[in-house]
Amino acid sequence: MKLTIDQIRGLFPVLHQEVHGKPLVYFDNAATTQKPKAVLDKLRSYYEMDNSNIHRGAHTLADRATREYELVRETVREFIGARESAEVIFTKGTTEGINLVAQTFGRKFIGKGDEIIISTLEHHSNIVPWQMLCEEKGAVLKIIPITESGEIIFEEFEQLLSSKTKLVSIIHASNALGTINPVKKIIDAAHAFGAKVLLDGAQSTSHLDIDVLDLDCDFMAFSAHKLYGPTGLGILYGKREILEEMPPFLGGGEMIKEVSFEKTTYNDIPFKFEAGTPNIADVIAFKPALDFITDLGKPSIKAHEDELLSYANELLLPIKGFEPIGTAKEKVSVLSFNITGMHPFDVGQMLDARGIAVRTGHHCTQPLMKRFGIEGTVRASFSVYNSKSEIENLAEGVARIAKIKNK
Numbered sequence: 001m002k003l004t005i006d007q008i009r010g011l012f013p014v015l016h017q018e019v020h021g022k023p024l025v026y027f028d029n030a031a032t033t034q035k036p037k038a039v040l041d042k043l044r045s046y047y048e049m050d051n052s053n054i055h056r057g058a059h060t061l062a063d064r065a066t067r068e069y070e071l072v073r074e075t076v077r078e079f080i081g082a083r084e085s086a087e088v089i090f091t092k093g094t095t096e097g098i099n100l101v102a103q104t105f106g107r108k109f110i111g112k113g114d115e116i117i118i119s120t121l122e123h124h125s126n127i128v129p130w131q132m133l134c135e136e137k138g139a140v141l142k143i144i145p146i147t148e149s150g151e152i153i154f155e156e157f158e159q160l161l162s163s164k165t166k167l168v169s170i171i172h173a174s175n176a177l178g179t180i181n182p183v184k185k186i187i188d189a190a191h192a193f194g195a196k197v198l199l200d201g202a203q204s205t206s207h208l209d210i211d212v213l214d215l216d217c218d219f220m221a222f223s224a225h226k227l228y229g230p231t232g233l234g235i236l237y238g239k240r241e242i243l244e245e246m247p248p249f250l251g252g253g254e255m256i257k258e259v260s261f262e263k264t265t266y267n268d269i270p271f272k273f274e275a276g277t278p279n280i281a282d283v284i285a286f287k288p289a290l291d292f293i294t295d296l297g298k299p300s301i302k303a304h305e306d307e308l309l310s311y312a313n314e315l316l317l318p319i320k321g322f323e324p325i326g327t328a329k330e331k332v333s334v335l336s337f338n339i340t341g342m343h344p345f346d347v348g349q350m351l352d353a354r355g356i357a358v359r360t361g362h363h364c365t366q367p368l369m370k371r372f373g374i375e376g377t378v379r380a381s382f383s384v385y386n387s388k389s390e391i392e393n394l395a396e397g398v399a400r401i402a403k404i405k406n407k
Contacts, residue, residue, distance in 0.1 A: 003296070005304075005385070005387050008296075008384060008385050009387075011036040011037055011292070011385075012034045012035070012036055012037070012385055013037055013040070014026075014034050014035070015034060015385060018355065019352070019355040019357070020352070020354070020355055021355075022354055022356075023355055024355050024357065025354075025355055025357065025390045025393050025394065026357050026383075026385075026386070027356060027357055027358050027381060027382060027386065027394065028357045028358060028359050028381060029206075029226075029333075029381040029382060029383040029386075030175050030203060030363075030379060030381035031359050031381070032225045032226060032231065033206065033225065033226055033227065033228045034383075034385070035228055035230070035289070036228055036289065036292050038288035038289075038291070038292065039228065039229060039230065039285050039286075039288045039289050039292075042284060042285040042287070042288050043230065043281055043282070043284075043285040046065070046068075046281045046285065047281060050065045050068065050284075051065070051281075052064075052065045053065070053280070054069050054278070054280055055271075065280060068284045068287075069278075069284055070085075071287065072283050072284060072286055072287045073085045073088050073090070075287050075291075076286075076290065079210070079290050079293075079294070080205075080210045080211070080212050080220065080237055081210065081211035081212050081213050081214065082213070082237055083240070084240065085270075086240060086268070086269050086270055087238055087239065087243065087270070088235060088236075088237060088270060089235070089236040089237075089238065089243075089269075089270040089273045089274065090233065090234070090235065090270075090274055090278055090279070090283055091233075091234040091235065091236050092233065092234055092279070093224075093225070093231075093232065093233065093234035094125060094200060094201070094202040094221045094223045094234050095234075096234055096236075097219075097221030097234050097235070098126055098169070098198065098200065098221050099125075099129045100249045101169075101198055101219050101221075101238075102129035102130060102132070102133045103129075103133075103249060104247050104248070104249050104273075105167075105219075105242065105246050106129075106130075106133045106167070107133070107136075107137070107247070108246060108247060110133060110137055110139050110166045110167065111137055111138070111139065112137060112138035112139065113138065113139070113140070113164065114137070114139045114140070114164055114165075114166045115140045115141075115142055115160075115162065115164040115165045116133070116139060116140070116141050116165075116166065116167045116168075116169065117142045117144060117157070117160050117161070117168045117169075117170075117190075118141065118142075118143060118168075118169050118170060119144040119152050119157075119170050119181070120143055120144060120152075120367060120368055120371050121150070121152065121171050121174045121176070121179060121181070121365070121368055122169075122170070122171055122200070122367075123171060123175055123176075123200065123202070123364050123365055124364040125200070125364070126169055126170075126171060126200045127367065130169060139166075140164075142160045143367075144156060144157045144170075146371065149326070149328050149329075150177040150179045150326035150327065150328045151179055151329070152179075152181060152182075154182065154185065154186075157186065157189070161189060161190065161193045162193065163193060163194070165190065165193050165194075165195040166196065167195055167196050167197070167198065168186065168187075168190040168195055168196075168197045169197075169200070170183065170186060170198075171202075171203070172199045172200060172201050172203065172204035172205075172208070172220075173204040173207065173208070174203065174334070174365075174368075175203050175334070175363055175364070175365070176334075176336060176362075176363040176365040176368055176369075176377070176379065177325065177326025177331070177334065177336055177368075178203075178309075178326060178328070178331035178332045178333065178334030178335070178336070178381075179326060179328040179330070180204070180208070180328070180330040183197075183199055183215060183217070184214075184215055184216075187215060187216050187217055188216070191216065196218040196219070196242065197217050197218050198218065198219040198220070198221065199219065199220040199221070200222075201220045201221060201222035202222050202223050202226055203226065203332055203334075204222075204332065205226070205227055206227050206228075206293070206383075207298075207301070207302055207305060207332040207333065208298065208302065208332070209298045209299070212237055217237075218238065218239050218242055219236065219237060219239075219242075220235075220236070220237040221234065221236050221237075222234060222235055223235075224282065224286045224289065227286075227290065227293065228289040228292055228293065229282070229290070230279075230281075230285050230286060230289075232279055232282055233279050233282040233283060233286060236273070240269065243270070243273070244269060248272050248275070249273050249275070250276070251275060252275035252276045253275065253276055253277075254274055254276060254278075255271060255274060296384065304384055305332070305333035305382050305384065305386075306333065307388075308387075308388065308391055309334075309335060311388055312335050312382070312391050312394065312395070315391060315394075315395035316335070316394075316395050316398055319395070319402050320402060320403075321340040321341070321402035322337060322339060322398060323338045323339065324336070324337050325337055325338060325372060325374070325377045333381060333382040333383070334379060334380075334381045334382075335379070335380045335381070335382075336363075336377040336378070336379045337377060337378055337380075337398075338377055338378060339378075339401060339402050340402075344360040344361065344375070344377055345360045345361070347360065347378045347401055348378055351378075351394070351397050351398075351401070354393070354397045355393075356393060356394055358378055358379060358380045358394075359379040359381070360376060360377070360378050360379070361376040361377075362375065362376045363376070363377070363379060380394060
């Protein structure tokens, strides 16, 4: 499907409003993307026509809801190239997916003296669960350093690998800097030592083609709300043979085969990891979001976003006082920066006064900010519905702010 930028923008109701008397320019896509009308319509139609619990009902509404819910699981399988839909687990988000692996795979297979490797680029959700596990188990957490441009030092990673390495958990694309990690190379190196690999795909899945079989990752976690879908919904992919060896995450309904006071037997995957009534409406409403991406095509989306990032660098780099943070060669459409002598929050507020929505702060990557010796950054992140004229608006705003400070 080929659509003009105006046609694409027309699919997103939220974009057509003013903020502080200015047209909204939404550059906070790394935090959450906006939702096309098809997603909103599907959410409403479920509650108006099909609202029912799934899997256990014998009536028509339950049957319709169940079929639509499981259709999304299959759609996700196709989207990431998994071998079978049973390897697709619905969670609350990337954070819960990572915690699920930590609390099941980690508790069973990682012990005292074992090692887990992450990188300096990680989001807190891919740091804290491993710290908690290491504290509980007596395992060791090791960190891959990065260069001044925000790229991992692969040779240093290779030096960290050993027979003690049980898991490498690494971000595919950095939410704070946009850096795309060489994950296939990382996975191959980790597997050579018998380690499993979890990819944090929260940022990469909306920008890059994903094929989990080609990557050969053991786990991948990501979130619907960064893929034009609803909030409160995530996906954890795992290889069948590993998921079957892992204990359940939560106990309750749906994740069981049979319960007695003497013993409980657990359900097959993926249901073993989906206790209780799931987030039915948001799962069903996720399909139009995935269809939107598939119809546009990831290559077309990436080409447009790459063009926006290149244009933003072209306009912003010459501005006196503009300080880019993270200049990796391979990036998704994230531009982090500071203005000399100004706090990121102040810059964000001044841009908001012009109707421009950006994210400011440490972006849940405090160790990464410490690596660069800063408190935080201003982050402008671009999506398929953003335009070059909006980039020009951002550049004009940054230029005015920098001029005020550097008078």
